[in-house]
Amino acid sequence: MNLFDIVGPVMIGPSSSHTAGACRLGLLSAGILGGCPRKAEILLHGSFAHTYKGHGTDRALLAGLMGWKPDDARIPQALELAREAGIEYSFKPGDLGTMAHPNSVLFNLIGEDGGTCRVIGASIGGGQIKVTNIDGFPVELTGVLPALCVTHRDQPGAIAVVSTYLAHKQINIASMRVFREGKGGIATMVIECDQAVPPELVKHMEEFGVVHQVRFVDKVL
Amino acid sequence: MRRDKLAWAQLVSEAEAKGMALFDYLLERNAVQMEMDKDSVFRKMEDMLQVMEDAVAFGLTGVRSNSGLTGGSAKKLKDYTASAEHKKQGLLGPVVGSAVIYALAAAEANAAMGRIVAAPTAGASGILPGVLMSLQEHCNVPRKKLVEGLVIAGVIGEVIADRASIAGATGGCQAECGSGAAMAAGAAVYVLGGNGRQIDDAISIVFKNMLGLVCDPVAGLVEVPCIKRNAGSVVQSILAAEMALAGIGSFIPADEAIDAMDKVGRALPQGLRETAEGGLAVTPTAKAWTENYFKGIRG
Numbered sequence: 202m203n204l205f206d207i208v209g210p211v212m213i214g215p216s217s218s219h220t221a222g223a224c225r226l227g228l229l230s231a232g233i234l235g236g237c238p239r240k241a242e243i244l245l246h247g248s249f250a251h252t253y254k255g256h257g258t259d260r261a262l263l264a265g266l267m268g269w270k271p272d273d274a275r276i277p278q279a280l281e282l283a284r285e286a287g288i289e290y291s292f293k294p295g296d297l298g299t300m301a302h303p304n305s306v307l308f309n310l311i312g313e314d315g316g317t318c319r320v321i322g323a324s325i326g327g328g329q330i331k332v333t334n335i336d337g338f339p340v341e342l343t344g345v346l347p348a349l350c351v352t353h354r355d356q357p358g359a360i361a362v363v364s365t366y367l368a369h370k371q372i373n374i375a376s377m378r379v380f381r382e383g384k385g386g387i388a389t390m391v392i393e394c395d396q397a398v399p400p401e402l403v404k405h406m407e408e409f410g411v412v413h414q415v416r417f418v419d420k421v422l
Numbered sequence: 423m424r425r426d427k428l429a430w431a432q433l434v435s436e437a438e439a440k441g442m443a444l445f446d447y448l449l450e451r452n453a454v455q456m457e458m459d460k461d462s463v464f465r466k467m468e469d470m471l472q473v474m475e476d477a478v479a480f481g482l483t484g485v486r487s488n489s490g491l492t493g494g495s496a497k498k499l500k501d502y503t504a505s506a507e508h509k510k511q512g513l514l515g516p517v518v519g520s521a522v523i524y525a526l527a528a529a530e531a532n533a534a535m536g537r538i539v540a541a542p543t544a545g546a547s548g549i550l551p552g553v554l555m556s557l558q559e560h561c562n563v564p565r566k567k568l569v570e571g572l573v574i575a576g577v578i579g580e581v582i583a584d585r586a587s588i589a590g591a592t593g594g595c596q597a598e599c600g601s602g603a604a605m606a607a608g609a610a611v612y613v614l615g616g617n618g619r620q621i622d623d624a625i626s627i628v629f630k631n632m633l634g635l636v637c638d639p640v641a642g643l644v645e646v647p648c649i650k651r652n653a654g655s656v657v658q659s660i661l662a663a664e665m666a667l668a669g670i671g672s673f674i675p676a677d678e679a680i681d682a683m684d685k686v687g688r689a690l691p692q693g694l695r696e697t698a699e700g701g702l703a704v705t706p707t708a709k710a711w712t713e714n715y716f717k718g719i720r721g
Contacts, residue, residue: 212537213536213537214544255642255715
């Protein structure tokens with residue numbers, strides 16, 4: 202932790218996990234969708250389900266989806282302002298299973314362009330977050346660094362194709378993990394980078410034979 | 423290779439070995455670490471102070487929380503302090519009195535979704551503003567010095583976070599409000615002219631008096647007892663600072679007191695670490711309110 206993790210961050214209260222972390226989960230999910238959603242169905246699990254009104258978790262999640270940061274003074278009015286912006290949203294308590302972190306949320310999002318995504322994430326304390334599932338595939342995304350989520354066929358050389366391309370484009374990989382459900386099926390690489398990856402590179406990578414889909418998700422911390 | 427944990431005593435002796443003033447050394451050290459220049463660190467810290475002052479001003483308007491459970495106590499105490507009744511039989515003196523009012527104000531601003539500085543956390547965000555703004559008002563501490571005090575406080579928090587924890591879920595309230603009070607006590611000693619050794623004493627005295635404090639929020643909300651614990655913590659903070667400034671040493675060095683806090687935190691049962699499953703959170707009154715409140719949410 203550095204000095205401004207201790208005296209800071211500046212945030213809208215009352216809770217770093219239930220308010221600031223919730224806002225970041227919204228931001229990261231909007232980043233995964235590729236923009237502010239037109240429709241958002243939000244399921245709250247565990248402590249999020251119990252205390253979301255008192256902590257303003259609902260407002261903070263929506264604020265994040267609209268691209269606002271945790272210190273945005275408009276967060277208390279996020280429900281009204283989202284409605285005015287024409288965003289269709291709903292919150293309901295639910296159960297994501299015994300393995301889910303107590304501060305978990307599931308987003309079903311539809312974007313302006315009709316694109317969709319289903320994101321599960323958790324606020325794990327002190328405003329830190331973790332997205333653990335995108336569209337049914339396990340991942341681990343923290344929003345600390347810009348990241349690429351690459352779904353691809355699980356076959357020899359797939360990782361080399363992507364990492365070689367990034368090396369060629371001078372994008373430095375800070376960390377990389379591969380998640381797969383079974384051998385030879387669909388896998389997801391989560392590649393954290395030291396810099397943002399421009400859209401044209403993302404598009405180019407989607408043309409690789411082994412690659413199904415590439416999402417660039419910017420950092421939110 | 424695992425680096426050694428941060429230690430306050432070590433930082434003080436490093437500054438001495440370099441022949442630097444403690445503040446200059448700590449500012450430089452942090453600037454290098456964060457790859458920022460010293461002026462930018464100072465300016466960013468000044469912004470933090472401004473947010474703290476704004477939060478106190480917002481809290482003093484008498485705001486209430488979303489849940490309706492808390493609010494208005496900062497304003498109530500301020501009005502009472504100004505009354506003729508208080509002039510006759512007021513118990514708190516000016517420094518502690520103002521610190522308590524401002525701590526309540528910032529903590530109530532937090533509960534009412536105001537903009538605050540988590541220092542070290544949102545739940546303990548009233549303590550530093552409470553202590554520092556009172557010193558500014560009553561002890562003629564210039565603003566620049568307060569910003570320096572915040573840097574000192576931040577470094578103390580870094581030491582605590584490295585050796586122990588600043589999260590209630592890990593170490594109970596002693597890790598949140600206790601750490602906030604230790605940070606504010608160190609800052610107070612510094613702005614009033616104390617040295618690194620006296621800051622060490624103040625940190626240790628705070629933990630002596632706050633060790634074992636559990637985190638037991640009613641309904642899991644950052645309201646009861648958090649807001650009043652911010653008020654109590656500034657009293658501990660000012661007490662420790664005054665004793666340290668008087669030259670009363672602490673037998674246990676700060677770093678060891680912090681380690682003790684860590685061990686006590688780990689020994690606390692899960693129910694007393696922010697889960698709302700112990701302490702005040704499970705009293706009959708708290709349980710009845712919580713049940714009603716959850717029913718309201720679920721419709």
